[in-house]
Amino acid sequence: MSLSDLRVASPAHLVAVVPYLLGFHPRDSLVVVGRREHTLLFAARRDLPPADTPLAEVATFAQHIAAVVARQTIDSVVLFGWTDERSSGAALVAEVADALLELGIPVSDQLRVAGGRFWCYLCTDEGCCPPAGRPFDAEAAEIRRSAGFDVFASREALVASVAPADDEGMRVATVAADRRLEELAARTGPGAGPLFGAIRRAGARAVGVAMARHRDGGTLDDDEAAWLSVLLAHTPVGEYALDRADAAGWQVELWADLLRRARPELAAMPAVLLAFTAWRTGQGALAAVAVDRALEADPSLGIARLLDTVLTDGIPPSELDRAGAA
The missing domain is CATH 3.40.140.10 (Cytidine Deaminase, domain 2)
Structure with a gap:
């Protein structure tokens, strides 16, 4: 609203x-x-x-x-x-x-x-x-x-609404997602470049599936949510998702759902995405709660620290729109 x-x-x-x-x-x-x-x-x-x-x-x-x-x-x-x-x-x-x-x-x-x-x-x-x-x-x-x-x-x-869920299904699915990522790395050619590209392509597909599903009012199953949470821990995928984050209510619901379900050590980037979309939609309190979760998971994460400063200083989302139009 x-x-x-x-x-x-x-x-x-x-x-x-x-x-x-x-x-x-x-x-x-x-x-x-x-x-x-x-x-x-x-x-x-x-x-x-x-x-x-x-x-x-x-x-x-x-x-x-x-x-x-x-x-x-x-x-x-x-x-x-x-x-x-x-x-x-x-x-x-x-x-x-x-x-x-x-x-x-x-x-x-x-x-x-x-x-x-x-x-x-x-x-x-x-x-x-x-x-x-x-x-x-x-x-x-x-x-x-x-x-x-x-x-x-x-x-x-x-705060409790985005607290980690004790979900055995997600724990099992995340173990499987870790193995899936190892298999992807094994199939990729030598060197960091090919692996970087393969992870980014897989992440782009996973982000696309998640956004399409939530835009239509659905949710991800455990395997899809676990795979996305594992991929988002890699910088190119996190950046890809952040580039597509916008002021849409269904995006807030998407990242809040993933933050609840993600394994705690994988919570940083879902929390950042929730914080950014909540800030964009005017939900400052939810954004602040999400930033706290991001920094708890990874205190050194630069984008989380930047969002913390944005919220503390009361910088409005209109500043982002003004910067983009410049």
Whole structure:
């Protein structure tokens, strides 16, 4: 789902939309939503600092967040403190608002969300913002019907959704795929060049099969998934797949499925491909989870480290499109 597909007719609608922008229901979080001409273009989340964090550290944290937001092509932002009943998040929200205003970015609203209700941090009119807050359960149900799906209950649940599956069938298939690759190498002529070409050709076929299958709504069987995961560990195949990765929902599903099923030591490149396609489709939280998996599997993988920097610095996918058009 595109951010622009979500209907936002009121502050309550906007609160209800936030979990769909992130992919999960936030907790103890600062959430920033960026808009341009009334269209939602950007959403980011950071953990709230502990309540006893010195104000100077809160200010530094806020300035970093504002700098990330300033890289987006937006007209205004809404800030949310997604809190529990004990903490308000007011200090960080206020610091971020001040830092954004110093950068010339208007803050159109500052809202606190807790326990299924929301408040405006700055509003003192009890007719508008009653002390008990305003519910948004009706709007949440409306957004759920419009989206056609629900989101994860927490970031932990999102992480679990791409955790390694304990699948005996995939273990057996991966052993067979290793043997298949050894046989391919044995049939190839001497020297690195012929083997490089043979692996790339086999990888191109495997990537093509996977993309065609998922584009049509299907999935790979164990043998196909294992073969693809083994081939992606080789640079020419990983590069071939990355060149064809795009902002398509079925590609996110493809690489998420392979990441779950791949043997842990083969997870790096499926995780990179998931991170890239999720970033391209605006699913920043999923992209960050996938980058973590990639770096866990291979801390030295350059493309994973680059994507980690892209996400940390808040570089939008539009920058890639602009670079490609240059």
